[in-house]
Amino acid sequence: MTENATASRPPASATSATSATSATSATSATSATSATSATFATFESADGPLAYRDAGPRDARPLVLLHTGFTDHTQFDNLIPELALRHRVIAPDARGHGSSANASKPFRRADDLAALLRHLDLTGPAVLVGVSMGALIAVDTALVHPELVRALVVSGRGIGEPDLTDPWSAAVAEAQSTALATGDIPAWLDAFARWVPGPSRTLADVDPEIVRRVREMALRTLMKHTPDEPDFTVPVADAPRRAKGITVPVLAVNGALDAPGTVATADALIRAVPNGRTVTLDGVAHYTTMEAPEAFARILEAFLREVDAQEG
Secondary structure, X not given: OOOOOOOOXXXXXXXXXXXXXXXXXXXXXXXXXXXXXXXXXXXXXXXXXXXXXXXXXXXXOEEEEEOOOOOOHHHHOOOHHHHOOOOEEEEEOOOOOOXXXXXXXXXXXXXXXXXXXXXXXXXXXXXXXXXXXXXXXXXXXXXXXXXXXXXXXXXXXXXXXXXXOOHHHHHHHHHHHXXXXXXXXXXXXXHHHOOOOOOOXXXXXXXXXXXXXXXXXXXXXXXXXXXXXXXXXXXXXXXXXHHHHOOOOEEEEEEOOOOHHHHHHHHXXXXXXXXXXXXXXXXXXXXXXXXXXXXXXXHHHHHHXXXXXXXX
C-alpha cells in the first residue's frame, strides 16, 4: 500500500493548493453544545500551521485520533461526538494533509504531534489512536516522546513494512503507480478507494458514502501538492527493533477483511510489546473507524477502562 510514502507525489495534473490559514499562532472556529464544545484551530509550528479539531471537556483526559494517509481528521467525524462526551478529543490533520501546511524541510510526523500536544493545555499524557499512517505516527511518538503517551491503539499498521506481494495488494499498488506515472487522478482515486472494501469484497459491497468520503479526502490531499515536490518525511529510525521498549498498554484493532500484509504489521507490534493485545472487527477492512464506528468506539472505551484500572 502506498498511502504513507506518496502524499507529496500526486499525479502530474494535480495542482498546488496551499492552506489558507493566517500567520497568527492559532485561529479557531468554535461550536458549543450543552455537553461539550468543539474547536477547529491551527497551531503555528516551526514549519507552518498545523490544523486540528479539539472537542470535549478541556479538563478531561486527552484522546488523540490520527488519520490514515491521504485523508484528514474528518475521517473520524462519526466517532468524535460520542468520544467527546467523556474525553478531550484531539484530531489533527497531519502535515501535508487537510488544512495543515505542507513541509518545506525535513520533518518527523511524531515531532509534529509532540509539538502540538505540548502546545495544548492537556491534563496529562494522551491515549493515541491511529489508523494506518496514523498508527505509525502513534508508535513513533511512543518511541521518541514517551512522556506524552499514556496508551496506544493501532489499526491497519504497526511496525515494519507490510508485505504487499499478495495478488490483490500488488494489483492495487500497480494501479496506483500507473496512475501516478500518467497523471490520471480519477484512476488513482479508483485504485485508492479499493482499500475500503479490501481484498475479499468489491466497492458494491460497502457503504457508498464511505467510499465517497475517502475519495473526497484523498482528492483534497492530492490537490495540496505538486508532482515534483520532494518528500521531506523522515522516519523514526529502527522502530521495529525499538518497539519492545514501549511499556504503555497497546491495543491493535484489526479489520478481519483488511489486506493480510497490513494486519501482519499490527500483529508484529503486539508480539513486540510487553503489554499488548489484539481485537478483530468482523466485516470490515482497512477503514475500521469509518465502517464500524460504534463497534470501534465500544472496543476503545473498554480498553480505556482497562488502562484506568491498570493505573489504579
